[in-house]
Amino acid sequence: MAIVYGLISGLLFGYVLQRSRLCFNSGFRDLLLEKDNFVWKTIVFALALQMIVFPLMAQFGLIKLAPPALNWVGVIVGAFLFGVGMVLAGGCVSGTTYRVGEGNTTSWFAALFFALTGMATANGILKPLADTLTVGRITVPSNSTLFTENVGPNISTMLGVNPLIPSLIIAALLIVYVFATKTSPRPEAKWSWWQSSILVVIVAAFAYWSSTQVGRNYGLGITGGWIGLMTFLTGEGTFGWFPALIVGIIIGAFITALVTKEFKLRVPKDGKTFVQVAIGGMLMGFGAVFAGGCNIGHFLTGIPLLAISSIVAGVFFILGNWAMTWFMYMRE
């Protein structure tokens, strides 16, 4: 069942990512480079909707909220490196994963180096480095039945209130922001920015529920899935929900791209591009594991859980992204 649930979540996510072009690298970067908020608003609206949907699902006993633990050095240094890496790789981890299925050969390289470095950081030769730099993984006792037993510090535990209260207030503010401010037009886009958000959240809710059913108490992520897939391929691990999610995303994006005539084996003219994306993949792999999550595990899933770790990581993902965007594309 774990494989079926993971595969269904992945196929749906791959379809939605390919059609919506949802890439956090583009979302963060376009704000700075093009003063364009189209993809950014898709992300923010998805966060707001999940802040409403996740606590309600927990209220009905479908899931348990599990804000990730806080590792200060990781969510600052690791997240910054991750932000730099996504610019070099030409895509965040979700963007890179769906483009593997679209036929971008550069994404294959970025994904491979991401997964290998992630695995080396999680349980290989880079683990001692990450462990040395880690100053504790802070968790606190939960203050609500909606949470798992011990949780990463979050806005709800800090204020000592039911998670529904801060979630709904912040969601309301974000919704006012996305609908009351001007959105950059993108007439050629297949889906409107808010339509993409709604579909992402439907997938995220199904993924959180289905992964809980098979004993993994968390929503969408990608980093752990890639590491799980590599571990399985090297004969050390089993093929469960998480590796199946990754395979599902790639197949889902592949089928969608084939049907919409957007599949193509894309090869850059300059071979050096492969070196650039490989370095980007490595930075993302180390950064994501050290930070305790990537743009999906931390940004898309952890911020709606109001986790301090995910909020800080999110800020440093963006700062790393902006620093590298300026360095590569904005200097004359």
Next chain:
Amino acid sequence: MELKVTKSIDERGEVCPVPDVDAKRAWKKMKPGEVLEVLLDYPLSKERIPANAEKAGHKVLAIEETGNSEWRILIEVQ
């Protein structure tokens, strides 16, 4: 539609956001009335470049599908 293309850039195979950045750098150096041709195969840039060109005040003359996931965008610099 046959137009006199002043400058053509081939962005096929480039990673995100290189097609967008190259297109922007190209039209900034061009004179009003000149036509920029962008060849590309990356779907996101196919949607983003026309939007950015119009925001910069230029006129998007055509977005043609020239093959499987390949497009040709024509922009008249204003």
